[in-house]
Amino acid sequence: xxxxxxxxxxxxxxxxxxxxxxxxxxxxxxxxxxxxxxxxxxxxxxxxxxxxxxxxxxxxxxxxxxxxxxxxxxxxxxxxxxxxxxxxxxxxxxxxxxxxxxxxxxxxxxxxxxxxxxxxxxxxxxxxxxxxxxxxxxxxxxxxxxxxxxxxxxxxxxxxxxxxxxxxxxxxxxxxxxxxxxxxxxxxxxxxxxxxxxxxxxxxxxxxxxxxxxxxxxxxxxxxxxxxxxxxxxxxxxxxxxxxxxxxxxxxxxxxxxxxxxxxxxxxxxxxxxxxxxxxxxxxxxxxxxxxxxxxxxxxxxxxxxxxxxxxxxxxxxxxxxxxxxxxxxxxxxxxxxxxxxxxxxxxxxxxxxxxxxxxxxxxxxxxxxxxxxxxxxxxxxxxx
Amino acid sequence: xxxxxxxxxxxxxxxxxxxxxxxxxxxxxxxxxxxxxxxxxxxxxxxxxxxxxxxxxxxxxxxxxxxxxxxxxxxxxxxxxxxxxxxxxxxxxxxxxxxxxxxxxxxxxxxxxxxxxxxxxxxxxxxxxxxxxxxxxxxxxxxxxxxxxxxxxxxxxxxxxxxxxxxxxxxxxxxxxxxxxxxxxxxxxxxxxxxxxxxxxxxxxxxxxxxxxxxxxxxxxxxxxxxxxxxxxxxxxxxxxxxxxxxxxxxxxxxx
Numbered sequence: 001x002x003x004x005x006x007x008x009x010x011x012x013x014x015x016x017x018x019x020x021x022x023x024x025x026x027x028x029x030x031x032x033x034x035x036x037x038x039x040x041x042x043x044x045x046x047x048x049x050x051x052x053x054x055x056x057x058x059x060x061x062x063x064x065x066x067x068x069x070x071x072x073x074x075x076x077x078x079x080x081x082x083x084x085x086x087x088x089x090x091x092x093x094x095x096x097x098x099x100x101x102x103x104x105x106x107x108x109x110x111x112x113x114x115x116x117x118x119x120x121x122x123x124x125x126x127x128x129x130x131x132x133x134x135x136x137x138x139x140x141x142x143x144x145x146x147x148x149x150x151x152x153x154x155x156x157x158x159x160x161x162x163x164x165x166x167x168x169x170x171x172x173x174x175x176x177x178x179x180x181x182x183x184x185x186x187x188x189x190x191x192x193x194x195x196x197x198x199x200x201x202x203x204x205x206x207x208x209x210x211x212x213x214x215x216x217x218x219x220x221x222x223x224x225x226x227x228x229x230x231x232x233x234x235x236x237x238x239x240x241x242x243x244x245x246x247x248x249x250x251x252x253x254x255x256x257x258x259x260x261x262x263x264x265x266x267x268x269x270x271x272x273x274x275x276x277x278x279x280x281x282x283x284x285x286x287x288x289x290x291x292x293x294x295x296x297x298x299x300x301x302x303x304x305x306x307x308x309x310x311x312x313x314x315x316x317x318x319x320x321x322x323x324x325x326x327x328x329x330x331x332x333x334x335x336x337x338x339x340x341x342x343x344x345x346x347x348x349x350x351x352x353x354x355x356x357x358x359x360x361x362x363x364x365x366x367x368x369x370x371x372x373x374x375x376x377x378x379x380x381x382x383x384x385x
Numbered sequence: 386x387x388x389x390x391x392x393x394x395x396x397x398x399x400x401x402x403x404x405x406x407x408x409x410x411x412x413x414x415x416x417x418x419x420x421x422x423x424x425x426x427x428x429x430x431x432x433x434x435x436x437x438x439x440x441x442x443x444x445x446x447x448x449x450x451x452x453x454x455x456x457x458x459x460x461x462x463x464x465x466x467x468x469x470x471x472x473x474x475x476x477x478x479x480x481x482x483x484x485x486x487x488x489x490x491x492x493x494x495x496x497x498x499x500x501x502x503x504x505x506x507x508x509x510x511x512x513x514x515x516x517x518x519x520x521x522x523x524x525x526x527x528x529x530x531x532x533x534x535x536x537x538x539x540x541x542x543x544x545x546x547x548x549x550x551x552x553x554x555x556x557x558x559x560x561x562x563x564x565x566x567x568x569x570x571x572x573x574x575x576x577x578x579x580x581x582x583x584x585x586x587x588x589x590x591x592x593x594x595x596x597x598x599x600x601x602x603x604x605x606x607x608x609x610x611x612x613x614x615x616x617x618x619x620x621x622x623x624x625x626x627x628x629x630x631x632x633x634x635x636x637x638x639x640x641x
Contacts, residue, residue, distance in 0.1 A: 222508060234483055
């Protein structure tokens with residue numbers, strides 16, 4: 001709420017340019033062979049991760065709720081969409097049966113009841129929103145009603161995603177066990193391996209990311225956003241100001257779950273596989289690192305963090321496969337120690353440094369002038385009148 | 386005198402066997418400015434906790450008249466935000482403002498109005514609310530710092546901002562815990578004048594240690610002395626000051 005109009009204009013222009021590049025230019029370059037299918041696909045994956053990172057930031061950066069279970073919702077979204085994709089394989093599977101291969105392997109001849117409606121894309125799409133939303137609603141309701149917060153909340157969310165992974169690892173859950181779903185063939189009648197299909201999926205992902213970004217940006221500028229940050233900075237005062245902090249947290253938790261889930265639903269057709277390892281706590285932790293490195297409590301931060309760290313991962317796991325986790329951990333520590341605002345705070349820091357250098361050169365008389373907008377930075381407490 | 390706006394009867398609260406509040410009776414009348422004093426550990430903060438839903442009494446009743454017409458409501462089953470919505474505002478001893486928000490946003494969050502999630506999402510500041518905001522900023526003398534982050538304010542200014550936040554929600558009863566703590570003499574005096582100016586419109590309970598300040602704000606109002614979780618005596622400042630038992634309690638503990 002303290003951003004100046006020029007800063008806003010710069011931000012809006014930057015978003016428009018990036019969005020235009022991702023939604024139009026990048027796919028066009030791919031269609032003309034400048035960008036390889038592999039690269040496009042990789043970036044599609046990064047953008048899905050960016051959605052997961054936004055959901056973590058919405059909870060952690062903006063509301064002070066460190067959820068270590070966001071991967072659960074990401075994976076659930078993936079599974080819901082995956083069930084539709086599995087049905088679309090039809091009888092083209094290994095066993096040439098009209099039901100998914102793993103069910104044949106488990107001795108099923110008919111489709112289990114809960115699988116049936118997933119032949120419909122609209123139903124699967126609705127479930128991408130409803131199932132994770134419902135899980136978050138129930139878990140959040142219980143946790144926030146008991147006023148569980150801080151590290152206890154983090155531990156519980158971690159336990160939740162671990163429990164989810166254990167359930168999905170079981171063959172009897174009838175969700176593919178530890179192999180999960182793979183070998184997809186068609187999506188909405190299009191061959192999923194076709195370059196044009198993947199390009200369309202990439203565009204849908206980029207558009208979704210833009211919409212989610214705009215939604216969160218709008219939300220953070222409403223009074224709701226004020227309450228959110230107030231809960232993070234002083235929950236006591238929020239309660240004593242008449243706000244049911246728990247209701248706000250529940251809303252954010254459900255919204256975060258749905259955003260993560262949509263990310264997962266877009267991830268599965270582009271990566272071609274979903275299995276319970278996507279639900280394990282370390283996947284959630286990774287997303288937290290993306291947000292911390294990119295910049296907490298900013299909207300661009302999680303996107304920058306998710307894309308840059310995963311790009312780094314793609315390179316490092318090939319160049320130094322054994323060192324990747326050490327590299328990631330080191331990066332996390334470095335950022336926490338030396339760059340608490342994350343990567344997105346670098347331009348501001350450089351500008352500040354440059355301004356100081358110039359002020360020093362210009363002589364001490366000019367440094368005395370009080371800044372015009374005192375609220376802008378914490379380092380410059382203006383003299384009291 | 387009219388019916389009490391806030392009445393606590395036979396209230397007892399025990400923490401691990403320690404009686405923080407013991408058979409306390411307390412009556413606050415409309416428009417009154419009441420000062421509560423007492424040595425450390427007398428139960429002043431616990432008393433506020435019980436009134437605002439932070440803690441539940443083991444025994445006794447706390448009743449509040451949310452409006453002149455309606456019958457009094459029992460507060461003992463309600464939580465913090467429900468009690469705030471009924472019209473009881475609380476200021477904490479250490480100033481609790483939202484440091485990352487601007488002064489103005491702190492007040493916007495506190496303005497009277499719906500507190501629901503969806504109401505907050507679609508909230509628009511009305512012209513009347515803007516006017517009220519200017520009025521409040523003027524009253525707490527922070528008009529020229531309205532766009533400052535609250536975290537940058539001085540200690541005294543934060544105290545004032547918190548009082549402003551309390552007033553923004555237009556409560557019937559104000560519970561103010563040590564408003565003068567950490568203030569300069571001049572700020573303390575101004576705070577006293579501010580509280581005195583609110584008398585009549587609001588009913589106020591002030592917990593305070595600073596005797597000069599207590600003397601200033603109590604004037605002809607009543608002072609309640611708490612000791613070991615119960616009311617030791619109640620009366621005008623001079624009466625309380627000359628009370629032998631009050632002197633013993635304070636002197637016996639090496640105070641004033």
